[in-house]
Amino acid sequence: xxxxxxxxxxxxxxxxxxxxxxxxxxxxxxxxxxxxxxxxxxxxxxxxxxxxxxxxxxxxxxxxxxxxxxxxxxxxxxxxxxxxxxxxxxxxxxxxxxxxxxxxxxxxxxxxxxxxxxxxxxxxxxxxxxx
Numbered sequence: 809x810x811x812x813x814x815x816x817x818x819x820x821x822x823x824x825x826x827x828x829x830x831x832x833x834x835x836x837x838x839x840x841x842x843x844x845x846x847x848x849x850x851x852x853x854x855x856x857x858x859x860x861x862x863x864x865x866x867x868x869x870x871x872x873x874x875x876x877x878x879x880x881x882x883x884x885x886x887x888x889x890x891x892x893x894x895x896x897x898x899x900x901x902x903x904x905x906x907x908x909x910x911x912x913x914x915x916x917x918x919x920x921x922x923x924x925x926x927x928x929x930x931x932x933x934x935x936x937x938x939x
Contacts, residue, residue, distance in 0.1 A: 835920025842914035851907040878929040
């Protein structure tokens with residue numbers, strides 16, 4: 809009967825190898841695309857720099873515990889909220905809303921490029937990218 813090697817890394821869901829490289833590359837691509845599209849909005853680059861870290865305010869949820877922190881962080885680091893904001897900005901003719909959505913996408917891309925993913929509620933550093 810053949811045996812299989814069951815390492816902790818395999819069991820924990822850690823993303824390694826080519827999938828890890830591809831996920832980080834997607835983050836770089838998202839950040840680059842967001843920055844280029846933001847530049848076409850003709851908004852101030854100071855606004856981009858000033859708002860780039862704002863989604864990390866979701867980390868304040870950890871003051872209420874691991875579960876609340878993971879939910880708050882994930883809500884500010886998933887694509888749905890900036891997509892809704894950006895779509896609303898396009899449909900409503902608000903260049904500022906589109907610009908803020910692009911900054912938000914840029915932040916998410918930057919985090920993904922650095923290997924930071926959506927959080928699980930068991931501990932601060934457990935994400936969908938690092939197991």
